[in-house]
Amino acid sequence: MTDAVLEAMNLTKRYPGTRKQRGKLALDHLNLTVNQGEIFGFLGPNGAGKTTTIRLILDLIRPTDGRVSVMGMDAHRNSTTIKRQVGNLPSEARLWDHMTGGQVVRYLCGLRPGCDYTYALTLAERLNLNLNLHVRNYSTGNKRKLGIVQALMHRPQLLILDEPTMGLDPLVSHTFNELLLEARDEGRTVFLSSHQLTEVEQVCDRVGILRDGKLQAVERITDLKRVFYRWVTIYTHSPLDPAEWSGLEGVTNAMLQPNGIRLCVSGALDPVIKLAARYPVDNVSVEEPTLEDIFLAFYGRVPND
Numbered sequence: 243m244t245d246a247v248l249e250a251m252n253l254t255k256r257y258p259g260t261r262k263q264r265g266k267l268a269l270d271h272l273n274l275t276v277n278q279g280e281i282f283g284f285l286g287p288n289g290a291g292k293t294t295t296i297r298l299i300l301d302l303i304r305p306t307d308g309r310v311s312v313m314g315m316d317a318h319r320n321s322t323t324i325k326r327q328v329g330n331l332p333s334e335a336r337l338w339d340h341m342t343g344g345q346v347v348r349y350l351c352g353l354r355p356g357c358d359y360t361y362a363l364t365l366a367e368r369l370n371l372n373l374n375l376h377v378r379n380y381s382t383g384n385k386r387k388l389g390i391v392q393a394l395m396h397r398p399q400l401l402i403l404d405e406p407t408m409g410l411d412p413l414v415s416h417t418f419n420e421l422l423l424e425a426r427d428e429g430r431t432v433f434l435s436s437h438q439l440t441e442v443e444q445v446c447d448r449v450g451i452l453r454d455g456k457l458q459a460v461e462r463i464t465d466l467k468r469v470f471y472r473w474v475t476i477y478t479h480s481p482l483d484p485a486e487w488s489g490l491e492g493v494t495n496a497m498l499q500p501n502g503i504r505l506c507v508s509g510a511l512d513p514v515i516k517l518a519a520r521y522p523v524d525n526v527s528v529e530e531p532t533l534e535d536i537f538l539a540f541y542g543r544v545p546n547d
């Protein structure tokens with residue numbers, strides 16, 4: 243018995259080309275397992291193959307090679323069952339312009355087994371989405387919110403979300419993250435794509451980096467963070483000796499500044515804080531690394547898009 247909810251095995255997609263141009267290899271032998279109850283971030287720059295992967299998972303396109311298994315079912319043979327059970331947010335959701343948001347929700351809720359209309363309304367309220375407006379009058383962000391409501395409203399065991407926070411303001415993104423964490427706490431699984439590492443580090447358990455159709459890395463966010471450093475600035479008007487700071491455990495760089503010292507610290511901040519306590523400290527700032535920086539340090543290189 244495996245707890246794999248999503249399994250891609252040598253999944254490959256070459257889009258057909260013309261007689262002059264060879265087809266585009268959009269996905270190159272992807273091997274990936276997403277387990278039950280995790281939030282997996284599928285990251286990569288534009289054109290990396292994220293949407294292609296999602297379309298293959300949902301059997302909207304057929305692979306050139308390899309296969310996908312979704313909740314133990316073959317993505318192609320069982321595509322109808324899978325589509326009914328999965329919550330899906332496409333990168334460009336097509337909705338019905340002439341209907342109100344509320345009508346869309348009611349209609350789709352009727353089609354989905356296990357949909358709880360009251361829960362759908364709660365989702366819309368939490369995302370601050372006015373369901374009385376016609377979809378054609380929705381802003382881009384509001385269309386995205388309606389897409390999120392329809393993906394989540396039947397409490398699917400697996401959520402597949404293509405760039406879900408694109409166009410959402412920070413407050414709504416925060417609420418959206420809470421909804422994902424709630425789904426995970428119920429043992430449900432989330433697979434989401436993004437091209438921004440910083441967008442997903444708050445919520446994902448693991449991330450995979452895709453580039454030019456090839457999976458570059460899969461790591462746990464906590465592991466990535468452990469290897470990394472922070473920039474700490476101690477602000478003081480007292481004169482400091484950089485040698486005293488650079489000798490501290492974990493300090494890899496110490497630079498004097500007009501109003502204090504800036505340190506690169508890996509691991510615990512304790513030695514730095516204890517030394518700082520000997521001086522009159524005006525302020526302390528700690529800059530957390532972005533995931534881009536973490537990957538740079540982790541692999542000595544990084545996708546630079």
Ligand SMILES: Nc1ncnc2c1ncn2[C@@H]1O[C@H](COP(=O)(O)OP(=O)(O)OP(=O)(O)O)[C@@H](O)[C@H]1O
Nearest residue numbers: 257266268286287288289290291292293294295437
């Ligand atoms: N229908 C298609 N026919 C031919 N090539 C395609 C097709 N769809 C996508 N591609 C190409 O396949 C590659 C991967 O595209 P895909 O849309 O999967 O990337 P993505 O990672 O989702 O990018 P983005 O972040 O821009 O959404 C790109 O080079 C793209 O131009």
Ligand SMILES: [Mg+2]
Nearest residue numbers: 292293294333
């Ligand atoms: Mg895409």
